[in-house]
Amino acid sequence: MTATPPAPIKTPCIKVCVVDGESGLCLGCYRKLNEVATWSRLSExxxxxxxxxLPGRRGLIRPEKLAMF
Structure with a gap:
């Protein structure tokens, strides 16, 4: 009998891990640093x-910072 691997965890990560010091949000996924750090331990x-x-958080980052990516 083979074990079924666990389902992958949903994540908004796009591998652009740069935290904006002004808003405290990642410029790639708009999560807070503590959310990124604890993501795998959070419940679904x-x-x-x-x-x-997350979509609403985009507006908390100055547009010129988002233009870099």
């Missing part, structure tokens, strides 16, 4: 709640 419901917030 906690991750889903954060994922739902």
């Amino acid at each position: 419901a906690e991750r889903d709640a954060i994922l739902a917030e």
Whole structure:
């Protein structure tokens, strides 16, 4: 009998890991540093709640900083 591997964890990471000092958000995924650090330990419901917030967080970063990526 072979074990089924666990399902991959949903993540907004796009491998652009630069934290904006002004907003405290990652310029790639818009998560806070503590959210990135604890992502694998959060429940699926906690991750889903954060994922739902991310589109609105983009506006917290000055547009000229986002133009770099």
